[in-house]
Amino acid sequence: MRVGIGYDSHSFDQDRPMVLGGVAIPDSPGLEGHSDGDAVIHAVIDAILGAASLGSIGTRFPDTDPAYAGADSLLLLEHSVRLLETENYQVVNVDVTVIAQSPLIAPYAERMAERLAEKLHVPASGVSVKGKTNEGLGWIGRGEGLATMAVVLIDQMPDIDAFLASIRSGGG
Ligand code: CDP
Numbered sequence: 001m002r003v004g005i006g007y008d009s010h011s012f013d014q015d016r017p018m019v020l021g022g023v024a025i026p027d028s029p030g031l032e033g034h035s036d037g038d039a040v041i042h043a044v045i046d047a048i049l050g051a052a053s054l055g056s057i058g059t060r061f062p063d064t065d066p067a068y069a070g071a072d073s074l075l076l077l078e079h080s081v082r083l084l085e086t087e088n089y090q091v092v093n094v095d096v097t098v099i100a101q102s103p104l105i106a107p108y109a110e111r112m113a114e115r116l117a118e119k120l121h122v123p124a125s126g127v128s129v130k131g132k133t134n135e136g137l138g139w140i141g142r143g144e145g146l147a148t149m150a151v152v153l154i155d156q157m158p159d160i161d162a163f164l165a166s167i168r169s170g171g172g
């Protein structure tokens with residue numbers, strides 16, 4: 001088993017819609033960014049890539065590449081999970097904290113967890129999302145933007161091919 005950690009932060013942008021954890025949050029300014037600015041997904045991606053030593057969101061999906069302009073972060077997450085599974089790992093669980101004066105995360109947390117779980121190939125109980133204010137302190141406290149943190153546990157999948165080969169050779 002291996003653990004990974006991810007962090008992200010984005011400024012608010014009044015002119016963009018808010019999408020966090022793949023869920024639209026009405027009545028909130030959106031997040032600035034080259035992609036859709038989904039800071040929850042970005043932190044989760046970095047945690048996944050970090051757990052498997054597969055680099056970072058910046059090296060895998062460079063924001064200088066026009067292919068990722070306005071990209072749906074859920075697609076980047078799907079791609080990251082594919083990379084992970086290619087390395088014979090699966091996600092065990094993910095825990096996310098959003099640090100924001102607003103919006104309130106609690107009303108959307110369950111839907112975010114369901115959305116993420118689907119892409120991570122884990123049951124919904126394998127994903128936790130929660131919010132905290134920054135007690136009014138600093139740039140987050142002034143409502144200039146928000147930050148996210150994520151940790152993930154991954155596990156090596158059984159090597160089915162090797163197992164079958166060992167049975168066939170009588171070594172099983
Ligand atoms: O009480 P304490 O200072 O530890 O926490 P808080 O930052 O005041 O947040 C209290 C509770 O509000 C959190 O535990 C969350 O359930 C909720 N919350 C949220 O859902 N979304 C936020 N952006 C901030 C807080």
Ligand code: ZN
Nearest residue numbers: 008038039042
């Ligand atoms: Zn981001």
